[in-house]
Amino acid sequence: MLSDIQIAQQSKKKKIKEIAQTIQLTEEDLELYGDDKAKIKLETIQQLKDKPNGKLVLVTSINPTPAGEGKSTISVGLADALSRVGESTILALREPSLGPTMGIKGGAAGGGYAQVIPMEDINLHFTGDLHALTSANNALSAFIDNHIYQGNECNINPTTVSWKRAVDLNDRALRQVVVGLGGRINGVPREDGFDITVASELMAILCLTTGLNDLKERLKRIVVAETYDKKPVTVADLQVEGALALLLKDAIKPNLVQTLEHTPALVHGGPFANIAHGCNSVLATSTAMKLADYTVTEAGFGADLGAEKFLDIKVPNLEKSPDVVVIVATIRALKMHGGVLKDQLEEENVEAIRKGFSNLEKHIENIQRYELPVVVAINEFSKDTPSEINGLAELLEQKNIPYANASVWANGSEGGVELAQKVIEISDQKRETFVPLYDDSSTLAEKVQRVVTDIYGGKEVSFTKKAAAQMKLFERRGWGHLPVCMAKTQYSLSDDPKKLGRPEDFSITVREFIPKLGAGFIVALTGDVLTMPGLPKKPAALNMDIKENGEITGLF
Incomplete structure (x- = not known):
């Protein structure tokens, strides 16, 4: 069986200019990064603002387990399937972080025959967005320490500096550090630490901003420390918002790539959902909705984290709620939620599915709480038995929950047609107004x-x-x-x-x-959520290599 990277490397890519033409964009609308990647210019995005929005499909899942759920894979496969049945579709995903890529979780480019490409670039340096964020984050740290060293006009109490440095890797040794050692010439000693770049507030800002002016206003508001008389110190006080915006001027532009089946994909931004809001950028999602009849996007982890934050944090900035929400579940994961150990997942166990169904049921209720329509995607694995699939289907039917089987990992868009048709059917139905979880006036x-x-x-x-x-x-x-x-x-x-x-x-x-x-x-x-993860005993990086001819191996 071919690995994800082997499938991606054997695929035939179209030039990104050809992909752009399918969504009525010309080369003048793009900033090319080679033949297979491009950024969409901000001027083009501004010109689209008065166009009506297409339909928005949000993909989320049950609580993740080591058994795998395949949310990104379903997102890619669903977008391809919508294209296959004749719908104008754009995929809007987050960018992978080098931390999980080199660690244990893997990338975020889908899998099997439902991937975005160029897979190697997307999972590694891509167009440099995360490097720009890292540079801007650490520039702000340098500005803070220099301000204190050069006379401290803002009266910053060094012990209250809350802004951390960042690196886009899992590096537990950097969680707590001391800076400024070595005498007065090296600055003022203080405790500091590193976050992984995707946990930086700058990543969250990039994913919620609507343009350069909005970016600068958001940068101004960042709180970095307190004064000795306990007043907040912001980037506006340091007067460096312009410099930070300059470092991010290209990173805020959405990246255009393609799926294996040449569906346009905007892969942009990637805040962690267990730390930040876990959604790709407002600019990418809003642009996709202007250019296609269907936009398929995802939110990180389960509906208790990513989807809740999409609906309570991103939707007010996006000014558009989903027309339908897809919740991804696997037989394997439901068995784990039902008490089955990972090494026993290949044994048929319908009773464990019934027990684990309670987790899926709660996530369905969560989406219904917002009065949004739901469809469950049963992401098929080769070891799933007919009895197990039928058992889950019966539970969903008893609850009157629409569902569809999906085999996009193995079969690409063909394996997602049933799901696509269900999404079209549900999104065409009129529904009540989106109901947020709380309003601004709540404490x-x-x-x-x-x-x-x-x-x-x-x-x-x-x-x-x-x-x-x-x-x-x-x-x-x-x-x-x-x-x-x-x-x-x-x-x-x-x-x-x-x-x-x-x-x-x-x-x-x-x-x-x-x-x-x-x-x-x-x-x-x-709990004990960390903003700087650590590497496992055997990180995925141990399997990665590059040959003399430039061929990359071991990247999933």
Whole structure:
């Protein structure tokens, strides 16, 4: 059986100019990065703003497990299937991070015969967006430390600097560091740390901005520290928003590539969903909706994280809610949620599917809470048995939930036609107005409570003394109207990754809040979520190599 990279390398790519022509774009609308990649110019995006929106399809999933769900693969396959049945379609995905790519999770370019290409470029350096974000992030750190060293006009208390440096790799040794050592000439010593680039507020800003002017306004609002008299210090106080915007001027432009079956794809931005809001850029999604009748996009991890944040954080910026939401589930993952160990997944176990169905059922309820239509995509694996598939189908039919089998990994668009037809059918139906989870006037505590009880299914929320004090402070500073962005484990509806299925009567503890005023939300840290992951004992990088002729091997 061919690996993902072998399938991608054997595919026949069209020139990106040809792909652009299928969505009424010319070479003048593009900034070419070779023959197979391009950025769409901001001037072109501005010219599209008065065009009507096409339909928006959001792909999410159950809580991820080591068994695999295949959300990106389904997203790619669904877009190809919509194109196959004659619908004008664009795919809008996030960019992969080198951290997961070199670590254990893998890339984010789909898999099998449902991939975006050039797969090697997308999973590695691509068009340099993440490098630009890393440079801008670390430039801000340099500006902060230099400001303190050069007289500290803003009266910054060095012990309160909250802005961390960043690198787009999993590097646990950089979580906590000390900078400024070696004498006065090297600056003022202080504790610091590194985030992975995709956890940086700059990534969240890039994915929520609507243009260069909006970008600069968002950059101004970033809080980097406090003064000695406990007042917030922002990028506007440091007067460096222009320099940061300059470093990001190309990174904010959406990247145009293609799928194996030549469906146009905008791959742009990639904030982690267990830390930030987990969605690709507003610019990419909004542009896709102007250029096609159907836009297929995804949100990171399960509907408790990525989809909730898409609906409560991205939708207000996008000004368009999904016409239909696809929830991806696999027989294998449902068996794990039903208590089956990973090494026993190939054994038929219909009873475990019934037990694990509770997790899928909760995610369905979560989307219905927003009064959005749902269809379940059963992502087929070769070891799934007819009894298991029929068992899941019966459970969905009992709940009157539309579903479709999908075999896009093995069969490409042909394996997604049933799902595509179901999506078209449901999206054509008129529906009630989208209902957000909470409104701006709710307090931060009320917003957290709503997410925990309504979306996670928890019983209550507790706040540490630090978090409780921060809520009061943020409300006094006028930040209470912002949405909350929950930083939580992706593996469970609770904040305990070991509690699979549908846990009940649990409490979520918020240990700290972090203001992300540039992004426009307040992060609530729960559990032991880290903003700098570490590498596993045997990282995926051990399998990667490049031959003398330039051929890449081992990249999935």
